[in-house]
Amino acid sequence: MKTFNVPIIYRSPLISAIKQQRKQQDRMKKDFSPTLLDFGPLRILLARHFGFCYGVENAIEIAFRTVEENEGKRIFLLSEMIHNPQVNSDLLSRGVRFLMDTSGKQLIPWEDLRPDDIVIIPAFGTTLEIESRLQSLGITPLQYNTTCPFVERVWNKAEQIGAKEYTVIVHGKPKHEETRATFSHSRSHTPTIVVKDMEQTHRLAAYIKGETPAEGFYEEFKGQYSEGFDVTRHLERVGVVNQTTMLASETQAIADYVKQAIQEKYALPEDRISERFADTRDTLCYATNDNQTAVTGMLESAADLAIVVGGYNSSNTSHLVELCEEKLPTYFISSEEKLLSRNELLHYDFHHSQELHSFRFLPEKEPVTLLLTSGASCPDAIVEAVIRKLLSFYGLEEKVDEAAAAFAG
Numbered sequence: 216m217k218t219f220n221v222p223i224i225y226r227s228p229l230i231s232a233i234k235q236q237r238k239q240q241d242r243m244k245k246d247f248s249p250t251l252l253d254f255g256p257l258r259i260l261l262a263r264h265f266g267f268c269y270g271v272e273n274a275i276e277i278a279f280r281t282v283e284e285n286e287g288k289r290i291f292l293l294s295e296m297i298h299n300p301q302v303n304s305d306l307l308s309r310g311v312r313f314l315m316d317t318s319g320k321q322l323i324p325w326e327d328l329r330p331d332d333i334v335i336i337p338a339f340g341t342t343l344e345i346e347s348r349l350q351s352l353g354i355t356p357l358q359y360n361t362t363c364p365f366v367e368r369v370w371n372k373a374e375q376i377g378a379k380e381y382t383v384i385v386h387g388k389p390k391h392e393e394t395r396a397t398f399s400h401s402r403s404h405t406p407t408i409v410v411k412d413m414e415q416t417h418r419l420a421a422y423i424k425g426e427t428p429a430e431g432f433y434e435e436f437k438g439q440y441s442e443g444f445d446v447t448r449h450l451e452r453v454g455v456v457n458q459t460t461m462l463a464s465e466t467q468a469i470a471d472y473v474k475q476a477i478q479e480k481y482a483l484p485e486d487r488i489s490e491r492f493a494d495t496r497d498t499l500c501y502a503t504n505d506n507q508t509a510v511t512g513m514l515e516s517a518a519d520l521a522i523v524v525g526g527y528n529s530s531n532t533s534h535l536v537e538l539c540e541e542k543l544p545t546y547f548i549s550s551e552e553k554l555l556s557r558n559e560l561l562h563y564d565f566h567h568s569q570e571l572h573s574f575r576f577l578p579e580k581e582p583v584t585l586l587l588t589s590g591a592s593c594p595d596a597i598v599e600a601v602i603r604k605l606l607s608f609y610g611l612e613e614k615v616d617e618a619a620a621a622f623a624g
Contacts, residue, residue: 220276225596226595228623229618248512249509250263254611254614256609257582262509262510262587268503271297273363278311288332288333289331289332290310290311293336293345295317295337295528296335296337297338299593311335314334329353334356336356338361339363340362340393341356363500365502369397372456373456382450382453386455386457386466389409391530394409401456423476424480452491453473453491454493455470457499459499460530461499462538463499507534509588518586520546523536524593524597525547526592532593547565560576602615
C-alpha cells in the first residue's frame with residue numbers, strides 16, 4: 216500500500232515500532248489480539264489496529280503540501296479536513312481558513328472568494344452542489360481534492376445500482392459531512408434515502424411492507440430523502456450503502472432487516488432476492504473494519520477499563536467507544552491533556568454531547584489493566600502522549616523510551 220509524507224509531529228517512535236513488529240509477525244492481518252505493554256503496576260493492552268488510515272494520511276499529505284507549495288495565496292478548507300482537533304488546529308495555524316463548520320453552516324461568504332483562491336475539499340468529500348458553486352466562482356473544485364478513495368467507492372457503488380433502477384438507502388448520520396456528500400452524489404443518479412440507525416430502519420421497513428400509511432413517510436423522514444421521492448414506487452427495489460465509518464455490525468443488521476422486509480413483501484425465495492434487493496456487499500472502508508475487529512479482539516482480554524482517543528466529533532471513534540462500553544467502563548478523550556491526575560479526568564459522553572468530569576477512573580489496585588485504542592483520524596503521537604501521561608501517575612514515564620527501543624529490536 217502507498218506510503219505518505221505525514222508531518223513527523225504526528226508520528227510516535229513507540230507506536231511505529233509496535234506497528235512495524237506486528238506487521239512483520241502478521242502480514243495477512245489474521246491476528247487481532249492486542250499488544251501487551253507491561254509496565255508493572257500498569258498494564259496497557261494496545262489494539263492491533265488503530266490510528267491514521269489510508270484516507271487520512273492521503274488527506275494530510277495533500278493539505279500540508281498544498282500549504283507549502285502556495286505561499287502567499289489564500290487557502291481555504293470547505294470544513295474540517297478530518298475530525299481531529301490537533302490536525303485542524305495545525306492547518307489553521309498555517310493560515311488555512313474554514314469556509315463552513317462541520318454542520319454546513321457558512322463561516323465565510325461564498326462571495327468573499329476569488330478565482331485565484333485555493334479551496335481544499337476535505338477527506339469526507341463534498342456535495343455536487345458545492346462543487347457547482349465553486350465552479351461558478353471560477354475555482355476548479357477538484358484541483359485540491361482530499362476525498363478518501365473509500366468514500367468515492369461508495370459513491371461509485373450507489374451509481375452502479377442506481378443505473379439498474381435500485382433506490383439507494385444510505386446508512387449514515389444525516390448531518391455528517393460524508394453522508395451529506397454521499398446523499399448528494401447518489402440522488403443525482405437514483406432516488407435516495409438516509410437512515411441513521413436500526414430504529415429508523417424498522418420504520419422504513421413498515422413503509423416497504425405497506426404496514427404504515429404512505430403519507431406519513433414524508434414528515435417522518437423529512438430532510439432525508441431525495442426530491443420527488445415516491446414512497447409507493449421507490450421502495451420496491453433497493454440497495455444499502457453506508458457512511459464508511461459506521462458500526463459494521465449495525466450496517467449489516469440494517470441491510471439484513473431491509474432484505475427480509477423485501478422478501479416478505481414480495482414472497483421471494485432466496486435465489487430471486489436480487490430482483491428487488493441489490494448486492495452491495497460491505498461498503499465500510501478497510502480501516503473501519505480492522506479497527507472495529509481489533510477492538511472486539513482486545514475486549515476478549517480481561518481488563519479494568521478502556522480509553523479511546525480521538526476527536527469528539529469523529530464518527531469512527533465514537534463507534535469504537537460504543538463497542539468498549541458494552542463490556543467495560545470506557546473513557547473517550549481527545550488528548551493526554553484530558554488526563555488531569557491519577558484520580559481525575561475529563562472525557563466525552565457522545566450519547567449526550569457533553570464533556571464529563573470524573574474521578575477515580577483508575578482502580579486502587581495493582582496491576583491495573585487498561586485497554587487502549589484510537590480513531591482513524593488520531594495521530595499516533597497523541598496515543599504515545601496518553602501512555603506517557605498515564606505512566607507519569609506511577610512515576611514510570613521513562614519506561615516509554617525503553618519500550619520503544621525493545622520493540623524496535
